[in-house]
Amino acid sequence: MNSSTDILIIGGGIIGFSLAVELKLRGAAVTILTGDFKQPAARAAAGMLAPQAERIPPSPMLDLCLQSRGLYPGWVEQLEEITGLKTGYWRSGILAPVCENEYYEQPESSSVNSQWLDGDAIRQHQIGLGEEVIGGWWYPDDAQVDNRALFRTLQTASKKLGIEVIQDSAIEIIRQGDRVFGVETTAEKLQADRYVLATGAWSEKLLNIPVFPRKGQMLSVCVPEDYPVTQPLQMVLFGTRIYIVPRQDGRVIIGATSENVGFTEGNTPTGMQSLLAGAIELYPELKNYPIREFWWGFRPATTDELPILGASVWENLMLATGHYRNGILLAPVTAKLLADLILEKKLDLLLAAFHYSRFAIHTDL
Numbered sequence: 001m002n003s004s005t006d007i008l009i010i011g012g013g014i015i016g017f018s019l020a021v022e023l024k025l026r027g028a029a030v031t032i033l034t035g036d037f038k039q040p041a042a043r044a045a046a047g048m049l050a051p052q053a054e055r056i057p058p059s060p061m062l063d064l065c066l067q068s069r070g071l072y073p074g075w076v077e078q079l080e081e082i083t084g085l086k087t088g089y090w091r092s093g094i095l096a097p098v099c100e101n102e103y104y105e106q107p108e109s110s111s112v113n114s115q116w117l118d119g120d121a122i123r124q125h126q127i128g129l130g131e132e133v134i135g136g137w138w139y140p141d142d143a144q145v146d147n148r149a150l151f152r153t154l155q156t157a158s159k160k161l162g163i164e165v166i167q168d169s170a171i172e173i174i175r176q177g178d179r180v181f182g183v184e185t186t187a188e189k190l191q192a193d194r195y196v197l198a199t200g201a202w203s204e205k206l207l208n209i210p211v212f213p214r215k216g217q218m219l220s221v222c223v224p225e226d227y228p229v230t231q232p233l234q235m236v237l238f239g240t241r242i243y244i245v246p247r248q249d250g251r252v253i254i255g256a257t258s259e260n261v262g263f264t265e266g267n268t269p270t271g272m273q274s275l276l277a278g279a280i281e282l283y284p285e286l287k288n289y290p291i292r293e294f295w296w297g298f299r300p301a302t303t304d305e306l307p308i309l310g311a312s313v314w315e316n317l318m319l320a321t322g323h324y325r326n327g328i329l330l331a332p333v334t335a336k337l338l339a340d341l342i343l344e345k346k347l348d349l350l351l352a353a354f355h356y357s358r359f360a361i362h363t364d365l
């Protein structure tokens with residue numbers, strides 16, 4: 001292993017790359033070790049930055065998500081400047097329509113910007129909504145990013161900044177006393193001063209840590225070429241069963257199932273049927289749009305649906321995993337708070353709620 005590396009990040013998904021770039025910009029020598037998995041969740045996601053539409057109740061998690069949403073414009077601007085690439089960040093707002101027979105109470109958090117729109121108002125807001133829609137909540141500050149473009153931008157930024165990326169799988173984290181001594185890969189043994197575990201849904205394969213995969217199936221369609229506008233849908237539609245995320249280039253992402261099926265790969269007819277039926281009910285025009293792609297991914301879930309961030313019992317190993325449904329949203333704040341902790345030993349009080357010790361009874365952490 002290159003002995004000049006201070007920090008070895010295990011896992012090159014959105015979290016691993018975001019942290020690597022932040023650490024490097026602050027002067028650290030960083031290496032990413034990442035396996036050749038077909039589907040990091042970073043590529044599979046919808047890219048919604050949606051703490052309000054996700055209806056996260058007032059809590060440290062909501063504070064973390066709001067902080068990250070606030071960091072997004074400056075964060076992507078910096079990445080775009082470094083790389084000359086676009087991330088597709090779009091402050092489109094998110095509309096959460098409610099259909100007949102669905103109960104959708106007022107969001108708990110009144111301190112954040114939201115507005116109820118009745119049946120007429122919601123149709124003026126976004127034309128083309130289905131007949132079943134009786135009203136909905138409008139969250140103007142929720143946003144979206146093209147997560148695949150963002151991931152490419154992060155990978156390019158890493159290259160430009162001179163971050164080494166080793167394409168290999170970690171097989172074992174070797175511990176000695178209260179420290180991590182090295183990482184065994186399929187090809188070699190790697191050593192660094194400090195280590196970060198950012199292996200998403202696969203984290204439990206390396207550490208006894210309660211992170212497990214929650215599969216999500218997705219598909220995309222696109223606006224037909226003969227349409228008068230590139231993208232008639234100007235905001236995310238966040239239904240109670242499915243969501244529809246328009247991209248400015250005419251793609252429309254439809255997601256997502258939520259399945260406890262381990263690492264079972266592939267799309268299923270039932271999954272696709274439920275997504276298409278829900279999407280067409282919400283926005284009927286979609287029934288004429290050509291289908292582009294089907295895919296799936298594995299969200300890194302935890303039992304309390306909160307991420308695991310910060311110290312571990314090994315003094316030179318940090319944890320950045322378990323981001324579940326909100327890893328794209330939480331990338332900038334995770335990078336910032338972990339870099340503060342690793343390089344400056346600055347512990348943000350917010351991190352206490354995400355410490356591994358809440359699971360300590362069940363693990364050997």
Ligand SMILES: Cc1cc2nc3c(=O)[nH]c(=O)nc-3n(C[C@H](O)[C@H](O)[C@H](O)COP(=O)(O)OP(=O)(O)OC[C@H]3O[C@@H](n4cnc5c(N)ncnc54)[C@H](O)[C@@H]3O)c2cc1C
Nearest residue numbers: 011013015035041042047048170200216297326327328329
């Ligand atoms: C269908 C779907 C929709 C989603 N929609 C959204 C959304 O709209 N908004 C949002 O904020 N979030 C969303 N998410 C969640 C988000 O994608 C994840 O929380 C996020 O990608 C997790 O990032 P990560 O870096 O921890 O994991 P990943 O992106 O999965 O990356 C983990 C990386 O670790 C590597 N790795 C694993 N094990 C090893 C090993 N042993 N050795 C070396 N490398 C290893 C893998 O190859 C992978 O590259 C969605 C997820 C899914 C599946």
